[in-house]
Amino acid sequence: MTAVPDPxxxxxxxAKGEATRQAIxxxxxxxxxxxxxDRTTMRxxxxxxxxxxxxxxxxxxxxxxxxxxxxxxxxxLHAEAAEEVLARETGFAERLGGLLxxxxxxxEPYHAFAGKFFKNAAEPTSPLSPFSTESEPARRxxxxxxxxxxxxxxxxxxxxxxSELPELLWLLHMGVVLFWVHDRSEGQRxxxxxxxxxxxxxxxxxxxxxxPVVRGVVNxxxxxxxxxxxx
Amino acid sequence: MTAVPDPxxxxxxxAKGEATRQAIxxxxxxxxxxxxxDRTTMRxxxxxxxxxxxxxxxxxxxxxxxxxxxxxxxxxLHAEAAEEVLARETGFAERLGGLLxxxxxxxEPYHAFAGKFFKNAAEPTSPLSPFSTESEPARRxxxxxxxxxxxxxxxxxxxxxxSELPELLWLLHMGVVLFWVHDRSEGQRxxxxxxxxxxxxxxxxxxxxxxPVVRGVVNxxxxxxxxxxxx
DNA sequence: ACCATGTTTTGAACGCGTTCAAGAGATCGT
DNA sequence: ACGATCTCTTGAACGCGTTCAAAACATGGT
Numbered sequence: 001m002t003a004v005p006d007p008x009x010x011x012x013x014x015a016k017g018e019a020t021r022q023a024i025x026x027x028x029x030x031x032x033x034x035x036x037x038d039r040t041t042m043r044x045x046x047x048x049x050x051x052x053x054x055x056x057x058x059x060x061x062x063x064x065x066x067x068x069x070x071x072x073x074x075x076x077l078h079a080e081a082a083e084e085v086l087a088r089e090t091g092f093a094e095r096l097g098g099l100l101x102x103x104x105x106x107x108e109p110y111h112a113f114a115g116k117f118f119k120n121a122a123e124p125t126s127p128l129s130p131f132s133t134e135s136e137p138a139r140r141x142x143x144x145x146x147x148x149x150x151x152x153x154x155x156x157x158x159x160x161x162x163s164e165l166p167e168l169l170w171l172l173h174m175g176v177v178l179f180w181v182h183d184r185s186e187g188q189r190x191x192x193x194x195x196x197x198x199x200x201x202x203x204x205x206x207x208x209x210x211x212p213v214v215r216g217v218v219n220x221x222x223x224x225x226x227x228x229x230x231x
Numbered sequence: 232m233t234a235v236p237d238p239x240x241x242x243x244x245x246a247k248g249e250a251t252r253q254a255i256x257x258x259x260x261x262x263x264x265x266x267x268x269d270r271t272t273m274r275x276x277x278x279x280x281x282x283x284x285x286x287x288x289x290x291x292x293x294x295x296x297x298x299x300x301x302x303x304x305x306x307x308l309h310a311e312a313a314e315e316v317l318a319r320e321t322g323f324a325e326r327l328g329g330l331l332x333x334x335x336x337x338x339e340p341y342h343a344f345a346g347k348f349f350k351n352a353a354e355p356t357s358p359l360s361p362f363s364t365e366s367e368p369a370r371r372x373x374x375x376x377x378x379x380x381x382x383x384x385x386x387x388x389x390x391x392x393x394s395e396l397p398e399l400l401w402l403l404h405m406g407v408v409l410f411w412v413h414d415r416s417e418g419q420r421x422x423x424x425x426x427x428x429x430x431x432x433x434x435x436x437x438x439x440x441x442x443p444v445v446r447g448v449v450n451x452x453x454x455x456x457x458x459x460x461x462x
Numbered sequence: 463a464c465c466a467t468g469t470t471t472t473g474a475a476c477g478c479g480t481t482c483a484a485g486a487g488a489t490c491g492t
Numbered sequence: 493a494c495g496a497t498c499t500c501t502t503g504a505a506c507g508c509g510t511t512c513a514a515a516a517c518a519t520g521g522t
Contacts, residue, residue, distance in 0.1 A: 017470070041508060052472045054512085059470095063509065115355040122353035124346045124413045131413055182355045182362050190462050197455050204448045213442060217435045224428050231421050248500070273479060283502050285482085294479065 021059045023049040025069040032070070033109055037116035067117050067128055068135075070110065075138045077106045082145050092153035092206070096169065097199030099149055100176055104191055107180070111188060118181050130174060143170045158209040160222045165206070167225075172202070252290045254280040259297040260304075268298075268347035295351050295359050299366075301341075302359070306369045308337045313376050323384035323437070327400065328430030330380055331407055335422055338411070342419060349412050361405060374401045389440040391453045396437070403433070 027048035031040040042063055046056040060066050085098035107114065117128075127134035147166040157165070176198075180191040209218045258279035262271040273294055277287040291297050316329035338345065351357055358365035378397040388396070407429075411422045440449045 020470085042510085043508080053510095054473065055471050057510070058472095061510095119350050119354050122346070122409070122412060123350035124415070126350075129413075182360075185462065190459060193462060194455070194459060197451070197458075201448060201451050201455065204451065208445060208448065211444065214439060214445070217432060217439065220428075220432050220435065224425075224432065227428075228421060228425060231416070231424060251500085272477080274477095284480090285503065286501050288480070289500065292480095 017059075020049075020051060020055070024051065024056055024059055025066065028066045029070060029073070032113055037113035064126070064128055070117065071128070071135065071138060074107060074110075075141060078103050079141065079145065081106055086145075086148055086152060090152065090154060091203075092149065092155035093200045093203035095149040095153050096146075096202060097195055099145060100173060100195040100199065101192070103173070103176075104180060104188055104195060108188065111180070111183075115181050118178075139170070142173070143167055146170050146173070155203070155206060156210060157206045158215060158218045161206070161209055161218055164222055164225055169202075172198070248290075251280075251282060251286070255282065255287055255290055256297065256300045260301060263298075263301065263344060264341075267344050295357060298348055298351065298359055301348065302366070302369060305337060305341070306372060309334050310372065310376065312337055317376075317379055317383060321383065321385060322434075323380065323386035324431045324434035326380040326384050327377075327433060328426060330376060331404060331426040331430065332423070334404070334407075335411060335419055335426060339419065342411070346412055349408075370401070373404070374398055377401050377404070386434070386437060387441060388437045389446060389449045392437070392440055392449060395453055395456055400433075403429070 024045065028040070028045045031045055031048060034040075042056055043053055045066075046053045049056065081102035082099050085102055086095060089095045089098055123129060124131075126132065129135065130139060143166050146169040149169065150162070150165055176191065176195060179194055180188055183189075183191045185191075208214050255276065259271070259276045262276055262279060273287055274284055276297070277284045280287070312333035313330050316333055317326060320326045320329050341348075348359075352359040352361065354360060355362070357363065360366065361370060374397050377400040380400065381393070381396055407422065407426055410425060411419055414420075414422045416422075439445050
């Protein structure tokens with residue numbers, strides 16, 4: 001279609017360009033961690049990476065686009081930590097709690113400035129929103145992790161829920177992230193308390209869905225989700 | 232304590248200052264509605280209000296503080312619309328659904344710009360965050376509305392839940408708002424579908440909480456909420 | 463070797479939110 | 493009337509994210 005180069009597309013990048021790109025990401029994440037998001041300027045990132053200001057913008061359309069790198073790295077680190085948890089635990093509650101806990105551990109160094117990132121979650125037009133089509137790969141990967149929480153566990157639940165639960169657990173995860181972002185206790189103690197106790201709670205709740213009296217509500221919920229997806 | 236004047240505090244404002252303040256708010260809301268949040272500059276607001284740029288900052292610490300006026304107005308409109316619903320309906324599902332629906336109706340004219348507003352509101356350090364101490368009055372008022380949804384209705388539920396449910400319903404409301412912000416269907420059709428069907432679902436679920444088998448989970452949840460509040 | 467075409471790099475310039483030192487009015491005790 | 497002390501107003505200046513025209517560099521075809 002267009003002849004304009006797209007440095008965001010890996011397929012059209014040279015080895016040199018890729019290295020420069022990586023240098024900028026490394027500098028940005030390091031400075032973000034040390035000084036926070038606001039106090040880290042694009043000029044300081046460019047300096048630290050040894051490139052000019054304009055060059056940084058050649059690779060990243062905006063300061064927020066650098067956040068995508070943060071998301072990606074977080075997703076990779078979480079997936080690695082998750083692997084260990086999923087290999088170790090067999091109970092549903094332990095697997096779920098372990099996964100959520102692992103995320104808190106992985107994200108801890110970035111807590112101070114993660115709030116700035118969260119601005120993107122509510123901005124519907126931003127490609128950085130966790131609900132956007134641009135971040136669908138990362139979202140799918142994350143949901144797949146929660147599917148494995150289910151698959152490898154001993155959990156019995158209403159069959160209609162099986163296919164929906166991974167996405168619902170991902171939503172729960174997003175809720176935990178929201179709580180975490182607003183959590184000002186040291187070491188995110190309150191978030192850790194939340195994930196430690198919400199997992200057994202979800203476990204109990206999920207097992208209840210097999211009761212005939214509860215089935216009605218579960219079916220309503222599943223139907224609603226299906227209809228929302230269609231519309 | 233301090234002798235520095237605080238124009239944000241109504242008690243320390245003169246009639247003249249109050250008029251100027253109002254002129255700035257009016258100009259801001261008009262320009263926001265016409266051109267959106269980003270394209271409206273503080274300079275244009277000051278011009279439109281007939282004051283200097285610095286003077287606008289004397290009354291409002293930041294551009295975001297001007298949006299607080301927008302929220303306050305929305306809260307008032309919702310409370311008015313809610314009054315009508317609560318007077319009309321007696322069933323819990325109808326009262327809850329009516330309240331959520333009323334919000335969607337009231338907010339509809341601002342849907343196009345709401346994304347930009349909520350972007351800033353989602354940041355934990357922002358005074359515009361629905362969880363911030365600055366917006367506690369508005370939050371309390373909103374939660375009080377949901378308490379009245381309960382009080383005036385025929386709902387029977389686990390006693391332990393009664394005091395927690397209003398806040399949980401407000402959380403549900405926030406979830407609906409998040410969905411609404413991301414809803415690109417015309418007239419926010421999908422959000423309307425969601426609120427129309429989630430209310431009966433919550434109704435069913437709430438009634439189930441009285442069953443002995445479900446009580447355990449409910450008590451766990453209530454305990455968790457209480458412990459989180461304490462920590 | 464040379465041009466054409468694409469890719470990467472540069473830094474000056476722009477617009478905006480925000481700050482601040484300085485001054486103009488208002489109010490009040492004497 | 494007159495300082496003293498608040499309250500209010502001003503516009504220049506600053507820092508930062510972002511844009512852009514132009515240059516440098518690379519690659520490939522002839």
